[in-house]
Amino acid sequence: MGAALPQDRPVIVGGGLAGLLTAVHLAPLPCVVLTTGGLAEHTSSVLAQGGIAAALDPGDSPLLHALDTLHAGAGLSDPSTAERITAAAPAAVEHLTALGARFDRRPDGVLALGLEAAHSRHRVAHAGGDATGHEVLRAAIAAVRAMPSITVLERTRALRLITDDDGRVAGVVVAADGVPDVIRTDRVVLATGGAGGLFRHTTNPTGSRGQGLSLAARAGAELRDLEMVQFHPTALDVGLDPMPLVSEAVRGEGARLVDAAGDRLLGDDLAPRDVVSRAVFVEIRRGGRVFLDAREVLGAGFAAHFPTVAAACRAAGIDPTRDPVPVRPAAHYLMGGVSVDGRGRTTVPGLWAVGEVASTGLHGANRLASNSLLEAAVCARWVAADLAGQEGRRRPRPGGPSHLPRWAAVPAGGAEELRTLMSETVGVLRDGAALTRAVDRLAATVARTGPDATDDATLVALLLATSALRREESRGAHTRTDFPEAAEPHHLTLTLEDGLGGLLAPAPRRSAS
Structure with a gap:
């Protein structure tokens, strides 16, 4: 990969808003940001037309914002998470403004607030009319470029997480120009976005196929409510x-x-x-x-x-x-993701997740408009604070693996076939027969190649289809024509801990309360 890679510092996988703001908040603690393209390439953040929701009007309040969020979430949103994030929303907008983001304003200089679906108040701050993502990402990139503590490795893909004998993060296998190498670290943040590229019709970059979900699953992390895909x-x-x-x-x-x-x-x-x-x-x-x-x-x-x-x-x-x-x-946003707590910690020690790849409990079964950039901005600060707090309690750096794991980022020659299958079976309207067909086909591919060698896109597609098959109810973005009524609110979780058999085994329901 050319020059020696930086070692023994937090690694942030993803160059969208969530990842870059995490790096900004970490300063002056040194960190590394990995992005598969140049900064601002291959991210959903830059495509976001909607704005950032925040209770900035005197006639509004964070509580009203939280209530709208919970109503849209259809029983799967966590009330305390919604209240905590909406309470932090005004400060997040102020921070982005301080970084140089130019939000639209009225002639008197006050922020111009728009109204979007399911909001009870005008509370959406925009930039450039419908170019909010582009503008806030521009400001975040400028801040990152100005901070010597942040090393950005462009056109570099994270292939696998390395864990030690205790299941803790010990490093990241990365590749630039197809050449693999290892960054030793005991702190990794996934900020990889969603999985809209698995579907034939999507507003996401077509390369967004759930890479962060695969990284987390292969490391043993719990995934939650993956069936909750929002179609714009x-x-x-x-x-x-x-x-x-x-x-x-x-x-x-x-x-x-x-x-x-x-x-x-x-x-x-x-x-x-x-x-x-x-x-x-x-x-x-x-x-x-x-x-x-x-x-x-x-x-x-x-x-x-x-x-x-x-x-x-x-x-x-x-x-x-x-x-x-x-x-x-079109497939637009993944409400489910890697299970995290209020600090962004996953179930794997040393692994955090932030932004669309994370399941914080904010979005539930149906994301409220313009809450995604908000979640990225707010949670990035919390993840960075927790990461920085680990600095004095770090574990010794373990030795390297005897060999690098095998990998495949996309199915060989089968990406379009996979996208068609997902759109036909795990789309806006779903039923058990179609979902079973998808699971059977995807599971056969995984069984043939072995879970370790299966490409990331096929593995994530199987996870999504399995989750959709298991949720035998209709709730929010998940509509089962064969189960049109809602059941008691509950989360669905998956891990790869028990291999393919464990993935496809029936999962117990967990209450959403």
Whole structure:
């Protein structure tokens, strides 16, 4: 890999907002950030059009924000986590502003707050109209570049975590240009994002296939509620991959979802995302098309309000001031993830998770709009504080492994086939027969290659499909047509501790209370 790798310092896997802010908060403690591309490449953060939700208006409060979060979460959100994160939201926005993020403001200088689905108040801070992710990531990157304590290893992939005989993190196998090497460390933070790239239609980078979930699972960590994949109801349906997002804020400004005849699809266009996604999906599945009509409410002002969406439409030959915009649901956000506690610790000593890869208890079964950048910003500070607190209690550095583990990042030649399978079986609407078919096919692949040698994408797809098959109810983003009613709220957890047989064995229900 060229120059010797830095050793014996925290390693943050992922260069999105959660990972970069963790590094910023760690300063001046030295750390390493791994990112598979250059900074700002291959991340969902930079694509985020929605803003950051925070109770910044005098008529709002963190408690109201928490209540909206819990209502959207459909019984799986943790009340104390929701209250804690929403209470920290205003300070998170202030910190991003201090880093140089330029949020949109009214003429009097006060932050301009938008309304998005399932929020009871205007509380969403945006930047550049619909380019919030790009702007906050720009500010975070500038801060990282200015801090000598942070070493960024670009175009470097984490392949496996190394654990010692006690199950503690002891290092990371990494590769740049296909050449493997090892970073010795007893502290690793996963900030790898989600798994939307496993699906045929997604707003995520297509390379987002749950790498962090695979790293954690292979190290023995507990994973939780992986079946809870949020499908954004309004991705621009013009044949692009990934699909450009049409921000929920467009509906917040009054745009309406309509069918091909121009009739309204829903009575409430700002209903929770799972409700809207199902309605749009059902219309498309029966052969229709769905459009977002903003002509009357925005007209010539569309581009000024939503320049990113307007540019994507123009590139596809659509003029949103005169044409309805074609949309469809797309895999957008993973609400489940690696189980973490209030400090971001996973069940593996020395391993933390932050951002979309983590299951904090905030999002539950249905993420409230614009709570994702918020969670990344707030939890990054908490993870960094816990990491820094370990500095005086570190374990001796163990010796190296006798050999490097085998790995595969993506299925050989089968990525598109895998994405089609996941969309057809683990999509917006699910049923036991389709899920069983997916699990059987994926399990056969894992059994044939062996779990250790199975590519990460196939392993994560099997984890998601298995979780969806086990949850025999409909709740939030998870809709089972063969189990249309909700059961008692409960979490579903998986580990690879017992190998493939343990993964596919029936799992006991855990109460969500």
